[in-house]
Amino acid sequence: MSILTRASRNVLYDLWRTLKLLTHNRVGFVGLVGLIWFILLTFAGPSLVPLSQESSMTEIYQPPSLAHPLGTDFQGRDIWAQIVHGGKDVLIVACITGLISTTIAVTLGSLSAVLAGIFDSFIMWLTDIWLTIPHFPVLAVLAAFVKLDNVWLLAFILSFLSWPTLARAVRAQVLSLKQRDYVEAARALDLGTRHIIFSEILPNMMSYLAISLVFSMTSAIYAQVALVYLGLVPFATNNWGVMLSLAWTRGAIYYRDALLYIMAPVMAIALFQLSLVWLTRSLEEVFNPRLRTSV
Amino acid sequence: MLEGVRPLSAITALRNLPNTASGRAIRLGRRLVANYVLRRLIKALITVWLVVTATFFIIRLMPGSPVEIYIQEQMSLYGMSYDDARAQASAMFGIGLDRPVIFQYLDYMGNLLRFDMGTSYKSFGTPVISMVAKFLPWTLFSVGLSLLLSFTLGMILGMITAYRRESLLDHVLSTLGSIFSSVPNYLVAMVIIVLLGGYWRILPIAQMRGSMTPGIEPGFTPEFIGDILFHASMPVATYVLTTVGGWMLTMKSSTIATLEEDYVTAARARGLPDRRIMTAYVGRNAILPLVTQLAISVGFIVGGSALIENIFVYMGVGKLLIDSINQRDYPVMQAVFLIITVAVILANLLADLLYSRLDPRIRTGGGGEA
Numbered sequence: 001m002s003i004l005t006r007a008s009r010n011v012l013y014d015l016w017r018t019l020k021l022l023t024h025n026r027v028g029f030v031g032l033v034g035l036i037w038f039i040l041l042t043f044a045g046p047s048l049v050p051l052s053q054e055s056s057m058t059e060i061y062q063p064p065s066l067a068h069p070l071g072t073d074f075q076g077r078d079i080w081a082q083i084v085h086g087g088k089d090v091l092i093v094a095c096i097t098g099l100i101s102t103t104i105a106v107t108l109g110s111l112s113a114v115l116a117g118i119f120d121s122f123i124m125w126l127t128d129i130w131l132t133i134p135h136f137p138v139l140a141v142l143a144a145f146v147k148l149d150n151v152w153l154l155a156f157i158l159s160f161l162s163w164p165t166l167a168r169a170v171r172a173q174v175l176s177l178k179q180r181d182y183v184e185a186a187r188a189l190d191l192g193t194r195h196i197i198f199s200e201i202l203p204n205m206m207s208y209l210a211i212s213l214v215f216s217m218t219s220a221i222y223a224q225v226a227l228v229y230l231g232l233v234p235f236a237t238n239n240w241g242v243m244l245s246l247a248w249t250r251g252a253i254y255y256r257d258a259l260l261y262i263m264a265p266v267m268a269i270a271l272f273q274l275s276l277v278w279l280t281r282s283l284e285e286v287f288n289p290r291l292r293t294s295v
Numbered sequence: 296m297l298e299g300v301r302p303l304s305a306i307t308a309l310r311n312l313p314n315t316a317s318g319r320a321i322r323l324g325r326r327l328v329a330n331y332v333l334r335r336l337i338k339a340l341i342t343v344w345l346v347v348t349a350t351f352f353i354i355r356l357m358p359g360s361p362v363e364i365y366i367q368e369q370m371s372l373y374g375m376s377y378d379d380a381r382a383q384a385s386a387m388f389g390i391g392l393d394r395p396v397i398f399q400y401l402d403y404m405g406n407l408l409r410f411d412m413g414t415s416y417k418s419f420g421t422p423v424i425s426m427v428a429k430f431l432p433w434t435l436f437s438v439g440l441s442l443l444l445s446f447t448l449g450m451i452l453g454m455i456t457a458y459r460r461e462s463l464l465d466h467v468l469s470t471l472g473s474i475f476s477s478v479p480n481y482l483v484a485m486v487i488i489v490l491l492g493g494y495w496r497i498l499p500i501a502q503m504r505g506s507m508t509p510g511i512e513p514g515f516t517p518e519f520i521g522d523i524l525f526h527a528s529m530p531v532a533t534y535v536l537t538t539v540g541g542w543m544l545t546m547k548s549s550t551i552a553t554l555e556e557d558y559v560t561a562a563r564a565r566g567l568p569d570r571r572i573m574t575a576y577v578g579r580n581a582i583l584p585l586v587t588q589l590a591i592s593v594g595f596i597v598g599g600s601a602l603i604e605n606i607f608v609y610m611g612v613g614k615l616l617i618d619s620i621n622q623r624d625y626p627v628m629q630a631v632f633l634i635i636t637v638a639v640i641l642a643n644l645l646a647d648l649l650y651s652r653l654d655p656r657i658r659t660g661g662g663g664e665a
Contacts, residue, residue, distance in 0.1 A: 129342045132590070132643045134598035137616060137635050141628060144620045145353065222479045226602050229481070230617055248485070253493040253500065262489050270478040277477040 021286045028282025034275025042087035051085045051238065052077060061257035071260045074250045079264050086240045087268065090221060093155045097220035098213045101159035102166060106209065109170025113178065124171070127164035135161045139223055143232035154233065158220045166212040173208055177201045210283045214276050225269055240265040331651055339644040346636045351403050354388070354629050355396070362388060365416070365625070388413045388626055412630040417622050423630040426615065431634060433506040434604070434611030437527045438596050441534035442589075448535065449542020450585065454578060456543065457550035469547075472540025480537040481602040487529060488606065503529055504608040530609050534596055541592070542585060549581040556580070583654055590646035594639045 023029045055075030062072040070079040112123040138161065148154045177183060178201075186196050227233040228241025229248070247262035355362055362384055369380035394402070406412070412423040452472075456465040475483065492500030502508075506526050513519055553559065554577060562572050600613030608614070612631050619627035 128338070129345065132339075132342055132594065132640050133346060133636055134594045134639045136598035136601055137632055140601055140616060140620055141632050144623065144625075144628065218477070225479065226481060230602070230605065230621075232617075232620065244485070253488055256494055259489065259494055262485065266482050266485055266489075270482050273479065274474060274477050277473065 018286055022282045025282045025285050027278050028280070028285065031275045031278025031280070032282060034271060035279055038087065038091070038272050038275060041084055042091050045084040046088075049081045049084045051081045061255065061261070063257075064260065070264050073247075073261045074258065079261055082238055082243055083240070083264050083268050086238045086243055086265065087272070089151060089237065089239045090224065090241070090269070090272070093151055093158070093224050094217040094220045096152065096155035097158040097162065098217040100156060101163040101216045102209060102213045104159065104163040105166035105212070106170050108163070109167040110174045112167070113171045113174035120171075123167065127168055130161075130164040136223060136226065139227060140230070140232055143227055148227065148233045154224065154227075155220070158223055159216070161223075162216045162219055166216065169208060169212060170205070173205050174201065177204055207284055207286070210286075211280045214280050214283070218273050218276050221269065221273060240269055244269075332648060335644060335647050335651075339640050342640050343637055346640075347404065347407060347633060348400075350629055350633060351400055354625065355399065355403075362625075364623075386414070387416060407633075412633075413626040415627050416624040417619075417627075423626050426627060427612065427630055427634050430610055430612045430615045430631075431638075433527075433609065434597070434600055434613060435638075436523070437530050437609065437611060438534065438593075438600060440527065441531045441538070441596065442593065444531065445535040445538045446542055446585065446589070449539045450546050450578075450582065452539070453543040453546020454550050454573070454581070457547045457554070457581075458573075460551070468543065472543045474540075475536050476538070476540035476544075478537070480533055480599050481606060483537055484529070484533045484603050484606040487533065498529070500529075506610040526609070530600075530603050530607050533603055533607075534599075538592060538596065541588070545585055545588060546581060549584045550577060553577050553581040583650070586646060586650045586653060589649070590643040593642035593646065597635055597639050597642075 022032055055077060059068075059072050060074060062068055064071045068078045068080065070083065073079055073082070108123055112120045139157070142148070142157060146153070146157075148157065183196060183200050186200050191199075224233070225241040225244065228239060229245045231245060233241075243265040244262070247258065247265070250258070250261075365384045365387065366377065366380045369375045369383055370377060375383070410424050412427070415421045415423055415426060418426075452468055456468050459465050487498075488500055491498045503526055507513075507519075507523050508526070511519055511522050559572060559576050562576050567576075597613075600611055601616050602613070603609070604611045604614040605617050612635055616628065616631040616635065618624075619631060
């Protein structure tokens with residue numbers, strides 16, 4: 001019992017310290033707040049802000065008001081509600097892609113470093129080739145053959161494209177960590193492979209992994225929204241990419257009243273990307289003690 | 296068992312080669328393998344070959360492949376017989392469909408080497424290669440210009456911010472750089488059009504469409520050069536805005552690291568003028584990490600051109616790619632995809648060779664881990 005309470009106190013203390021560290025870097029903190037806000041907006045928001053798909057011809061391109069905080073679109077529908085409901089696909093695909101590609105990269109990258117030899121050469125050769133092929137055209141061409149309207153399929157293809165960069169980084173990291181004194185010491189003490197991997201090597205790679213996870217999320221958002229905007233991925237539901245595409249094709253360039261309709265999804269995507277990128281500043285400090293100035 | 300032994304004995308045999316013709320040939324072979332430029336060239340060729348092969352098999356053999364779809368369409372729309380439709384498809388894709396797959400593949404490779412990529416599906420009878428030839432120069436021009444501008448500007452700004460660390464200028468530039476490099480480039484393009492073109496009406500967006508004003512005489516005249524720069528200005532501005540931050544931040548950290556090197560301290564101690572230290576000692580060495588990123592940047596910009604050219608209606612291969620995908624014009628799509636990929640592979644090769652010129656350690660192969 002006492003062990004359990006001590007363990008939970010330790011966890012709580014760690015959590016508290018992590019939170020303190022997360023708030024320590026100002027830019028990173030802004031990123032964290034932004035990310036939390038977007039998560040609340042897309043997952044809690046829809047129950048507060050109802051989405052009505054009915055068009056009302058009397059309310060086309062209304063300026064912002066109390067009823068419509070961001071005005072209305074070309075069919076008189078509320079823009080704010082569309083923003084609130086349109087982030088779900090984007091966030092989910094980004095998360096799944098980040099997780100899958102990090103998993104592939106960590107597995108192949110560390111195996112490559114540990115096994116060395118032919119396997120290593122083959123994986124490195126593969127990533128080298130994969131990195132020289134421009135990703136977006138591959139995606140666009142794939143979209144012509146495969147119907148990418150499924151969130152999981154889209155995420156899977158996106159992660160398939162984005163793992164090589166991270167795999168190389170993981171491999172380099174493992175190779176350098178393998179040589180460190182404390183790993184040698186752990187090996188000399190016969191602490192076991194599992195201990196060495198999970199207690200010595202992995203914790204020292206966390207900042208790398210967390211940051212790479214975030215960056216594979218941002219590139220997933222980039223590609224995904226672009227595909228939807230170009231009409232190559234047929235998402236029927238409300239989505240920031242669909243909003244962009246509709247606003248663009250409905251001629252938001254020509255009508256001054258339509259400014260908010262196109263700027264709303266643009267800002268939503270841009271701010272979400274910025275939050276993620278800025279969050280990495282804090283992540284660096286949380287996982288890399290050498291960067292902590294003073295806590 | 297024997298197979299496990301043979302390579303070993305072969306290696307020991309290689310070590311003391313007799314001075315015969317075969318011995319010399321093997322030694323030459325080994326020198327060639329050790330040659331960085333050649334190794335890099337072979338790798339680029341293998342990559343091109345893999346992409347071309349993958350494209351062939353996807354276009355030809357996948358269930359629901361464009362060739363099958365095209366044959367089905369011809370049969371149902373025009374009541375053609377299967378053989379007629381297949382003959383038509385053969386002409387369209389430049390593949391002899393009635394021959395065994397391996398011969399089709401060889402044909403296809405042979406045709407590619409002669410730049411024969413079939414004819415367009417939508418603009419009937421137009422050879423694909425002539426379309427690519429019409430669109431490709433504009434992408435090369437706009438992307439090349441952007442890369443040059445962005446690299447130079449980023450390098451200069453990076454050095455300035457490194458020398459003026461923690462100054463107001465450093466904070467402003469670093470923040471702007473991080474914002475513009477995090478935001479997707481197509482959003483920046485849209486904001487340019489919507490705000491500058493539509494809302495404030497500062498830019499004549501409608502006139503800027505296309506890659507040149509129709510009817511203008513191409514040539515080395517000030518009018519023509521001015522005109523193509525006018526049309527390319529907004530795509531170029533977008534590429535530069537979204538990539539300059541990355542160059543700047545890399546250059547900044549690289550400069551800061553170089554400033555701490557002993558040879559810089561030694562140069563200072565020798566009383567060399569600051570300007571000379573900045574260019575000949577710091578700049579020259581700090582620029583190396585940027586060259587490695589050049590390759591990645593080329594791939595990203597060329598890949599992104601599909602979006603940017605679409606938004607600005609700039610007549611480059613990126614726009615051609617998306618148009619051909621939307622119209623299901625498979626021969627064009629295939630050709631443009633290959634051209635874009637090969638261009639990026641070539642750019643990668645060039646960047647690597649440039650890097651090996653600048654940093655001799657790469658050529659001698661002493662680097663090890665990258």
